[in-house]
Amino acid sequence: MKTIDALLTRNSSPKLTNPIPTEEQLDIAYQCALRAPDHAWIRPWKFIQITGKGLDKLSDAFISTAKKLDPNTKPEILEKYKSAPFRAPLIIVLVANTKEHPKVPIIEQQLSTAAAGQNMLLAFHDMGFGGIWRTGKFSFNREISVELGLKESEIVIGYLYIGSIDGKTKKIPELETEDFVTIWK
């Protein structure tokens, strides 16, 4: 697939199943992630690759985090969080490992990690897999970082749910370029 084709046809898929990418394909996706723009070469990227029993661990981490964030979380909501990781056979947690830098604010380091995430979605799409980027309650807070064993400097910026596409994909919306672009000349 040409780069432009991959960019124009990428489509999020919420229904995902086996098979997942091979080790080799995963490595390609990570290498693509590591080509994200990165001001001052800080390398803020960190990824947690979760499959199999790891999904059970993530499910436990979601429940503990939800209880910490709100001890009164209703049981039906906790059930929803418990099952959330099983919506895909592979989850890659996007973690920004940021540090103070005189020229590069933390937000830029998080944006670089987001760019790495998009590179991975595109790489998986190119290799014939589907995915969807999710955030929700279990991103951008210290509670989930602690549950995932992350350092003080590390923050979860999202989750890539990855797998083979199960069923039909949605129609890609047609957007007018001019609605989004201002031209100065």
Ligand SMILES: Cc1cc2nc3c(=O)[nH]c(=O)nc-3n(C[C@H](O)[C@H](O)[C@H](O)COP(=O)(O)O)c2cc1C
């Ligand atoms: C930072 C970020 C966080 C997102 N979080 C969620 C989420 O928690 N749940 C969800 O259903 N979609 C979430 N989305 C949206 C989907 O990833 C996806 O973009 C959306 O379903 C539209 O599909 P498309 O990417 O094919 O246009 C998020 C997207 C981004 C960029």
